[in-house]
Amino acid sequence: MSETVQTASLPRSSSSVMGFVRSYGIWVAAFALIFILPRIFTSGFALTAMSLMGITIIFSLSYNMLLGQAGMLSFGHAVYYGLGGFLAVHAMNAIASKGIAVPLPVIPLIGGITGLIFGIIFGSVSTRRGGTAFAMISLGLAELVASCALILRSFFGGEEGITTNRTKLLRLFDLNFGPQYQVYYLIAFWCLICVIAMYALTRTPFGRMCNAVRENFERSEFVGYNPQLIRFIAFCLAGFFAGIAGSLAAINFEIVNSSYVGAVQSGQVLLAAFIGGVGSFIGPVLGAVLVTYLQLTLSDITEVWQLYFGLLFVGMVMFAPFGMAGILMLHAPLLRAGTLWRLLPYYVIAFVPTLIMLTGFCLLIELTVHVMVKASDGPMMSFLRVTFDSHSFAPWAVSAALIATGYGLLRLIWPRVESAWNDAMSLARQRGGVA
């Protein structure tokens, strides 16, 4: 009897180490990563980019609490982000002028509580209804706040916004948060805390009930929960984390203006969360990193980067509704069963015509932009470091040829990729990698 207990407990003790690594290893790795990253990418641009990514990660994860977890499509999430930012700036100015002993690192909490309070106020109105009605109400509330931001000048500072100075607060451990790397660590610290908190929330019964409300409103009512209350709580908590993100942005830029609460900001977080993938927890993190990076770099390459952005979004909605994370998740069972390598050559082959087609599209867009918008620059333009005359026939023909060739080849190759996918999937099923 005692022997069986011992033999049973032995593997358990060894698996508890594995279990610890499996369940917490990723957080330890994340902690190490955000600590090491500024040592690897030391340039000023990288530091700024990583700070922005941290803010956007919190913001898009908080958005995913609504769209991904609880199934509420909001077009006005920037309201809580922006109001959190405004309150944080007013608090910082008040603290600095009155000499109150509050250090900078706790300021995001003020923004978070602001977001929470406004989440409670607006949530009590808007979460009574779900689906399309909720989306429209969130849009109306966002417009209400955005218009107020231009009318109530002494609080929102009108067009030019309100500035602050993050170095004037109480100093702890001789940190004045003047240099960007100190701000980066502050953002990274809050980012890690928020990500852990939001992940933990998805593991609680509340998080599970959010998913239940998303999947089937009526059935979750039958289980004995009040689904409206669950939506309301999720909304308030999303407001809380958005407020933290907003106040971190206010600390980072030392300025807030009416664009913080605007429709563009709301749209961007929706784009980031959706492109990353709203079906999984990691998706919005991926989306936040990618979208922030693209925003910072694409605007240098092309004037119409927002068009590419919109097209990417529309393409994602049409062909990959679960985003980048969704595409990756599709391959997880193949990876587990070890059949992914069979697929890779086909992906490489399919990648070439896709690239040809996309190059053709980009050339077409850039040509149009050059002829329509930048007519004053003269007919010469350059694309991929090749300079040519945009008014001549050749570049248009090249772009049409690229699109046609890419599309034709893709049509030829795609059935093979599909059959390779099916083979790999059925092999994985035989090996038991697919549940």
Next chain:
Amino acid sequence: MLELVLVSTLNGVLYGMLLFLMASGLTLIFSMMGVLNFAHASFYMLGAFFGFQISKYAGFWTGLILAPPLAGVIGALVERYGLRNVHKHGHVAELLFTFGLAFVMEEVVQIIWGKLPLDYRIPAALDFSGFTIFSTNYPAYKMFMLLTAIGIFIVLLLILTRTRVGLIIQASLTHPHMVGALGHNVPRIFMMVFGFGCALAAVAGVIAGPALVTQSNMAALLGPILFVVVVIGGLGSLSGAFVASLLIGLLQTFAIAVNLSIADVFGYFGVHTNPVPFLSDIWRVTVAQVGPILPYLLLVLVLIFRPTGLMGTRDT
């Protein structure tokens, strides 16, 4: 005072009818497919820009006739090759698709026509003052807009209630499967209605373009108001959309005419106080200044006291 009320009423009804031109298409599309077309205001914008482009070569009237069908065809194509594919992913994906589409359409319009307002003129045949109320000259073009909008409204009503096509559309609103079983091509009806709704929005764009400003942000400015109208009226209710359009139209035009603030009201009763700095804005801001936010305030009020909207019956 009477003059102000009369002119504001006329302007309000005009603005309301323009809103209804768009809201009617939006409501029809919503009740049929359950998708709120976020890009609906973009088709209004497209109508104005197409109208402008055609009027440069062939005059205003050709633009008025050609631009709406053009926008309608684009709308039908969007439904056929975009929305119909997204449909299998659910309503959220459909709404997001139209959201992205609105984004892309604004960018494309900016590339082709630029960001600055266009010089879209009122046709010379209508560029005179129609009649005079007291001392205000009311432009003939505004009367033309009003009559066009009312005319389309009546035609739409007749088509929906008196013709065979209208009966099929009404039937597919409530019983799409039965209509399909009777041998009608329901997806094609959806495509036609989507295109027709977009064409209606484009009509509003062509006639509003010269009177208001034709600019690439006109969709973003009008879109939210349009959704407010549809939600206040009750999602999917055509008569509700009509009432709400007029309500919002009148509300906004009357608000612009009232130059009164809370401080004035209290001053009238002999109370003069200066509240704390943060509240002083609320204290001094005039009704005319808060005009743009009144529709959204109304939206919140309606949602608190009547969550289904004024005439809505179903809870989505």
